[in-house]
Amino acid sequence: MTAIAGRAWVFGDNIDTDVIAPGAYLKFSPEEMARHCFEAIAPDFATKVEVGDIVVGGRNFGMGSSREQAPQALKILGVGAVVAVSFARIFYRNALNLGLPVLFLPQAEEIAAGDHLSVDPVAGAVVNATQDRTYPCDPIPDHLMAMIADGGLMPHLKKRIEAGLIKQ
Amino acid sequence: MPQTLAQKIIARAAGRKTVESGEIVTCAVDLAMFHDSSGPRRVAPRLEALGAGVWDPSKVVVVTDHFVPAADVESANILKLTRDWVRDNRIGTFYDMEGICHIVLAENGHLTPGLFAAGGDSHSTTAGAFACYMAGYGATEMTGIMVTGEIWVKVPETIRIAWSGEFCTGVCAKDVMLFLCAELGMDNSFRVVEYDGSTVAAMDMSERMVLTNMAAELGAETGIIGADRTTVAAIEATGADVPDDALDWRSDEGAPYCAAHAFEASDLVPMIAAPHAPANTRAVDSFARVSVDQCYIGACTGAKYSDLKMAAAVLKGRRVAATTRVLVAPASTQATRRAAADGTLAVLTEAGAIMMPTGCGACPGMGAGVLGDGETCISSTNRNFQGRMGSASAKIYLASPYSVAAAAVAGHICDPRDFLT
Numbered sequence: 001m002t003a004i005a006g007r008a009w010v011f012g013d014n015i016d017t018d019v020i021a022p023g024a025y026l027k028f029s030p031e032e033m034a035r036h037c038f039e040a041i042a043p044d045f046a047t048k049v050e051v052g053d054i055v056v057g058g059r060n061f062g063m064g065s066s067r068e069q070a071p072q073a074l075k076i077l078g079v080g081a082v083v084a085v086s087f088a089r090i091f092y093r094n095a096l097n098l099g100l101p102v103l104f105l106p107q108a109e110e111i112a113a114g115d116h117l118s119v120d121p122v123a124g125a126v127v128n129a130t131q132d133r134t135y136p137c138d139p140i141p142d143h144l145m146a147m148i149a150d151g152g153l154m155p156h157l158k159k160r161i162e163a164g165l166i167k168q
Numbered sequence: 169m170p171q172t173l174a175q176k177i178i179a180r181a182a183g184r185k186t187v188e189s190g191e192i193v194t195c196a197v198d199l200a201m202f203h204d205s206s207g208p209r210r211v212a213p214r215l216e217a218l219g220a221g222v223w224d225p226s227k228v229v230v231v232t233d234h235f236v237p238a239a240d241v242e243s244a245n246i247l248k249l250t251r252d253w254v255r256d257n258r259i260g261t262f263y264d265m266e267g268i269c270h271i272v273l274a275e276n277g278h279l280t281p282g283l284f285a286a287g288g289d290s291h292s293t294t295a296g297a298f299a300c301y302m303a304g305y306g307a308t309e310m311t312g313i314m315v316t317g318e319i320w321v322k323v324p325e326t327i328r329i330a331w332s333g334e335f336c337t338g339v340c341a342k343d344v345m346l347f348l349c350a351e352l353g354m355d356n357s358f359r360v361v362e363y364d365g366s367t368v369a370a371m372d373m374s375e376r377m378v379l380t381n382m383a384a385e386l387g388a389e390t391g392i393i394g395a396d397r398t399t400v401a402a403i404e405a406t407g408a409d410v411p412d413d414a415l416d417w418r419s420d421e422g423a424p425y426c427a428a429h430a431f432e433a434s435d436l437v438p439m440i441a442a443p444h445a446p447a448n449t450r451a452v453d454s455f456a457r458v459s460v461d462q463c464y465i466g467a468c469t470g471a472k473y474s475d476l477k478m479a480a481a482v483l484k485g486r487r488v489a490a491t492t493r494v495l496v497a498p499a500s501t502q503a504t505r506r507a508a509a510d511g512t513l514a515v516l517t518e519a520g521a522i523m524m525p526t527g528c529g530a531c532p533g534m535g536a537g538v539l540g541d542g543e544t545c546i547s548s549t550n551r552n553f554q555g556r557m558g559s560a561s562a563k564i565y566l567a568s569p570y571s572v573a574a575a576a577v578a579g580h581i582c583d584p585r586d587f588l589t
Binding site: 014016018019022023024026027028039040041059060063064065066067068086087088089090092093094097098141143152153154157158161166 | 192205206210214217218219220234235240242243246287288289290292303304305306307308309311312315316320354355357358387389445447532533534538551553554555556558560
């Protein structure tokens, strides 16, 4: 997995999927939806976020709906990883299934907007170059590592089907 | 080794005698449900890319509820795609515009104790009222289930929440859940919430489903309630077969809970959640005279037959205030038929309520009844996140059907008990 590095976009606790992926746009394509990502609370996010940037959350990031368009919108916009104190369960699973690294970092609240971060989801580390701090964190869980290495659940399933591991 | 109900179901689905909290197991899925928003439109292209079919169409239930009835061409095309996919893949069960998925599963006897189910919707936790283990997942994960019939589970710990005694008139399960969102917070991730106690034992299934439905707002893996005579009677009433072991699906004596809370039902008052989170809950008297532009009775949480009855108990013989509007979107066509047959609907419409189509409606901001800039709504739904029901500057207050109806009469938030004595 290549290094993930970019600027921090910092959000607070309990960021819900309605602000990440507003319901009114669910009928459109994920690409169209992505243009409205965080519209209600950070209207310039979708136009200003750059490839590799890292979204930083507080507690319970991604609470609410099962809509996969939430992590998908972040991925479409080029977000390299999400680092948060904690994640809501469906968002966490959805992000990893789509190949978007998500890492629990208890000290996420020390990160300031615009800080230059780099993230190593395999080793479990977040480096804040702006503040000259390095945080160890839990790596991606072992049982999901093969899926992440394959790039997400879809390529992982394809590989298993081709290897004859899933009966069709 | 004594096991919680959640552990017992996970163990059974994983082909094990027991499981321990924290271990990761693979479970066979007994029932997979998704709807028009999360389902075929997102799953079908993925299955096609994999060259894979549905592992067992007889175990799949598809429901249209989010884009119904179609208000624009995009929605109509999503519904058409859903219907075509169900037909082409010979899906076992399809409910087209018959109600919100969680309610339809219960009404049609799909939920029996001990079932391990997966749903493409966060409120799939609702099924736990029937002693099922059902959690919500996203579309890629549901695609994985379609291909393999399996899903990984990190065996969660269980929080036990006991309620004892009787509610005051005008207090109900919705008030319990708003109270618990404030009390326990919304980040109980990777834990199951199990409800018991004499208050829960006395509840009908409709009220129990509010407890398990809003386990989603607690952030829980799922919510669950052990099976009893009420569970069995409700399944029998649907005409479905009740498994012989139905009453065995309860937590064992001495089961390992990670936390236990006990509350007195008679102490609870009507609760209101202020914008923009269910955890922003306080007693109704903190919000006296907050005026409301819209009063919404809807969603899987708050528009079942019993919820319509609660609203009608307040609205009977009264009129909706001239300064507000009341929209009622019943949770299922069955709820509509029952309420029509016994006069409940007439009470609502005589009071001035406007009947809306059955479906998820304005709750997720996808159907008719959304809010304009700066408007205030009191709603019997489950989420009041910023922008959820329309404009990002709208304010949503969550409440019970009693409290929504009381606000409708007064034009502002007020204590429903004043209308029920």
